[in-house]
Amino acid sequence: KCICASFFVLWLIIAVSFEVQLQEVTESGNRSFTIDYDNNQFLKDGQPFRYVSGSIHYFRVLAADWPDRLKKLRMAGFNAVQTVVEWSTHEPEPGNYLFTENQDLENFIMTAQEQDLYVILRVGPYICAERDMGGLPYWLLKLHPNIRLRTSDPAFLNHVDAWMGVLLPRIRPLLYENGGPVIMVQVENEYGSSGLFQCDYQYTSHLRQLFRHHLGSSLVLFTVDNPSGNNLRCGKIPEVYATVDFGLDKDPGQQFEQQRLFEPRGPLVNSEFYPGWIDHWGEPHHTTQPEALVKGLDAILALNASVNMYMFHGGTSFGLTSGSNVGSKFQSCPTSYDYDAPVSEAGDPTDKYPLLREVIGKYLPLPHGPLPPTSPKGDYGKVALNAVGSLKALVSLLPSVTAFWPQTFEELGVTSGLVIYSTTVPMRMPDPARLALNDLHDRAYVLVNGKLAGTLAREGDMSDLPIYTPRHATLDLVVESQGRVSIGRHLNDFKGLTTNVTLNGHVLMHWQMTALPLTDTSHLHTVISRLPQVILHSLTGTPRGGLTMYSGMFNITDEDPHPLDTFLKLDGWGKGIAWVNDFCLGRYWPDVGPQVTLYVPGAVMHRGDNTLLLLELERAPCDHPDSCFVTLQNHHQINGPTPPEF
Numbered sequence: 010k011c012i013c014a015s016f017f018v019l020w021l022i023i024a025v026s027f028e029v030q031l032q033e034v035t036e037s038g039n040r041s042f043t044i045d046y047d048n049n050q051f052l053k054d055g056q057p058f059r060y061v062s063g064s065i066h067y068f069r070v071l072a073a074d075w076p077d078r079l080k081k082l083r084m085a086g087f088n089a090v091q092t093v094v095e096w097s098t099h100e101p102e103p104g105n106y107l108f109t110e111n112q113d114l115e116n117f118i119m120t121a122q123e124q125d126l127y128v129i130l131r132v133g134p135y136i137c138a139e140r141d142m143g144g145l146p147y148w149l150l151k152l153h154p155n156i157r158l159r160t161s162d163p164a165f166l167n168h169v170d171a172w173m174g175v176l177l178p179r180i181r182p183l184l185y186e187n188g189g190p191v192i193m194v195q196v197e198n199e200y201g202s203s204g205l206f207q208c209d210y211q212y213t214s215h216l217r218q219l220f221r222h223h224l225g226s227s228l229v230l231f232t233v234d235n236p237s238g239n240n241l242r243c244g245k246i247p248e249v250y251a252t253v254d255f256g257l258d259k260d261p262g263q264q265f266e267q268q269r270l271f272e273p274r275g276p277l278v279n280s281e282f283y284p285g286w287i288d289h290w291g292e293p294h295h296t297t298q299p300e301a302l303v304k305g306l307d308a309i310l311a312l313n314a315s316v317n318m319y320m321f322h323g324g325t326s327f328g329l330t331s332g333s334n335v336g337s338k339f340q341s342c343p344t345s346y347d348y349d350a351p352v353s354e355a356g357d358p359t360d361k362y363p364l365l366r367e368v369i370g371k372y373l374p375l376p377h378g379p380l381p382p383t384s385p386k387g388d389y390g391k392v393a394l395n396a397v398g399s400l401k402a403l404v405s406l407l408p409s410v411t412a413f414w415p416q417t418f419e420e421l422g423v424t425s426g427l428v429i430y431s432t433t434v435p436m437r438m439p440d441p442a443r444l445a446l447n448d449l450h451d452r453a454y455v456l457v458n459g460k461l462a463g464t465l466a467r468e469g470d471m472s473d474l475p476i477y478t479p480r481h482a483t484l485d486l487v488v489e490s491q492g493r494v495s496i497g498r499h500l501n502d503f504k505g506l507t508t509n510v511t512l513n514g515h516v517l518m519h520w521q522m523t524a525l526p527l528t529d530t531s532h533l534h535t536v537i538s539r540l541p542q543v544i545l546h547s548l549t550g551t552p553r554g555g556l557t558m559y560s561g562m563f564n565i566t567d568e569d570p571h572p573l574d575t576f577l578k579l580d581g582w583g584k585g586i587a588w589v590n591d592f593c594l595g596r597y598w599p600d601v602g603p604q605v606t607l608y609v610p611g612a613v614m615h616r617g618d619n620t621l622l623l624l625e626l627e628r629a630p631c632d633h634p635d636s637c638f639v640t641l642q643n644h645h646q647i648n649g650p651t652p653p654e655f
C-alpha cells in the first residue's frame with residue numbers, strides 16, 4: 010500500500026509539472042522563446058535552451074547553394090544560423106524593393122527551418138559586415154547630403170521607419186512563436202563599439218519601439234557590442250538584452266564579466282566568435298589555428314553560454330558590394346569573404362569542421378549522417394580574350410553631365426562603379442604641372458589627351474602628381490569606388506571627386522562627368538553592342554592594355570546536369586572587374602592580393618557557350634594574342650603573395 014501511494018504521489022508530481030510546462034507553452038496557443046533571468050538561460054517552450062549558431066549571410070551565397078550551406082551548418086552540430094539583413098540589397102533605389110531569387114530572405118529563413126536550424130536575425134538598419142556603407146543604401150547620401158547616419162536625425166529615421174515597415178511585417182510570420190524558426194532579433198549593430206562616438210539613446214530607443222510595434226512584445230530583442238571601454242554603456246538599450254562579441258584571443262570569463270555589468274542575470278552570450286578576421290587588399294589573408302579555435306569554443310560552451318561563430322561560412326561579396334575601412338589609411342576589402350571560416354568560400358568543409366563538430370558534440374546532441382564531402386570543382390582551362398574597346402571609347406557612347414564643379418557618385422546617382430571626369434586645361438602650364446585631387450574617393454587613372462599620365466590612390470599621396478599638359482589639353486580622371494567605408498565616423502563615405510581639383514594651385518572648373526554604373530553587364534552589353542561606332546578609337550585604353558574591356562567565350566560540355574564551381578585565375582592581369590554571363594563576380598586585384606582567384610559558382614554558368622567579360626583598369630597580358638587569356642581552374646588561391654611596396 011505504501012509503495013502504491015508513493016508511486017501515485019510521484020505520478021502526481023510529474024503530471025502537475027508537465028501540465029505547468031504545457032500551460033506555459035500553450036497558454037496563448039503559441040510556442041515560446043524567452044529569457045529565464047532566474048536561472049541565467051534561454052527557455053524554448055519552457056525548457057532550458059542554448060544555441061550554438063553560425064553566421065551565413067544569405068546575400069554572400071547564391072540561393073541555389075543555400076540548402077547545401079545550411080545543411081553543412083547543421084551537420085557540424087550547430088543548431089542555429091545567424092544572418093544580418095542588408096537594407097541596400099533589398100532597396101537598391103528608394104522604393105524599389107527586391108525580395109526574390111538571391112534576395113529572397115524569407116526563402117532563406119524557411120530553408121533554415123527545413124534544415125532543422127533556428128534563425129537569429131540581425132536586421133540593422135546598420136549591419137557593418139564589411140559591406141558598402143555597412144549595408145546602408147547609398148541613396149541616403151544622395152537624398153540627404155548632410156544626413157547624420159545612425160542617429161535620431163529625422164532625415165535618417167524617416168527612411169528607417171519606411172524600410173522597417175516593409176521588412177519587419179515579412180519577418181513576423183516567421184517568428185518562433187508564430188511557427189517559424191526566428192528566435193531572436195538584433196537591434197542595430199555594435200552601436201556602442203563602432204567608433205561613432207555618439208550615444209544617441211533617442212535613436213536606439215526609437216528602434217526598440219519600432220521593432221516592438223512590428224514584431225510584438227514577447228520576441229527576444231538583443232544588442233551586441235565589443236565589451237571593452239564604454240562600448241556597452243553606449244550600446245545597451247533598456248529592455249533589450251545586451252550580448253557581447255570577442256575572439257579566441259580573449260578570456261571568455263573576463264569578457265562575460267563585462268556583459269554581467271549590464272546584464273547581471275540572464276544567459277551569457279557571445280554573438281560573434283571569430284574563426285578568422287577581416288581581409289583587405291594588399292594585406293595577408295587572416296587565419297587562425299584550428300586547435301585554438303576549438304579550445305576557445307570549448308571554453309565558451311563550458312560556461313553554459315550561447316554563441317554565434319562569425320563566420321561559419323563567409324562566402325563572397327559578389328558584385329561591387331564589399332566595403333572598406335579607414336584606420337591609419339584607407340583599406341578596401343576584397344571580393345572573397347572566406348574569413349578562414351569552417352566552411353570555405355566555395356562551400357567546402359575545412360580541417361576546422363570535424364574538430365568543431367566534435368567539441369559541440371560534448372554539449373549538444375549531434376545530427377546523424379555522413380559528414381559533407383568537398384564538392385568537385387570544374388577545371389575548364391584557358392579562356393582566350395580579345396579587347397572589345399577602350400573604356401574611353403565605350404564611355405563616349407554614354408550620356409554625360411556637365412557642371413562647374415566635379416560631382417560625387419551620389420550626386421550622379423551612381424551606387425558603385427566608375428565615373429569619368431573630363432575637363433580642359435584652361436591655360437599653358439609650366440611642365441611638369443602638379444595635379445592635386447585633394448580628397449579622392451578612391452582611385453583615379455589620370456589621362457592627358459587620352460594618354461595615361463599616372464594613377465592616384467586614396468591610401469597614397471593623391472595631392473601631387475606631376476603631369477605634362479599642353480595648352481587646352483584634355484584631362485580625364487577615371488575614378489573608381491572601391492567600396493564605401495563600413496564602420497566608424499567615415500561611414501558617410503561619398504565617392505568620386507569630393508573636393509576641387511587643382512593644377513599648380515589653379516582650381517579646375519567646367520567638368521563633364523560620365524557615369525559607368527557597374528552593377529550588372531546589361532548596361533555594358535548595350536554599350537558594347539554599339540561597338541562599330543567606336544571601333545575608330547584605339548581598341549585599348551593604355552599601352553599596357555588598361556582601361557579596356559575584354560571578352561571571351563568558354564564552352565562547358567560536362568555530362569553533369571550543371572556546371573561545377575570553378576575559380577577564375579588572372580595571371581598577368583592587374584586590377585578590374587569580372588563577369589560571367591550577366592553575373593558580376595566582383596573585383597579582382599591579383600597585383601596586390603591576397604586573393605588572386607575569383608570564386609565562380611556553378612550556378613552562374615550553363616552547359617554550352619558561356620561569356621566572360623573583364624573590365625581591366627591597369628594592365629593586361631595581351632601584347633600577343635597567345636598570351637591574352639585567363640584560366641578557370643579547380644582550386645582557389647586567396648592567400649597569395651602581397652607585394653611589400655603596396
Ligand SMILES: CCCC/N=C1\SC[C@@H]2[C@H](O)[C@H](O)[C@@H](O)CN12
Binds near residue numbers: 139496
Ligand atoms: C571595436 C571595433 C569592432 C569592429 N567590429 C567588427 S570588425 C569584424 C566584425 C564585422 O564587421 C561584424 O559585422 C561586426 O558586427 C563586428 N566586427
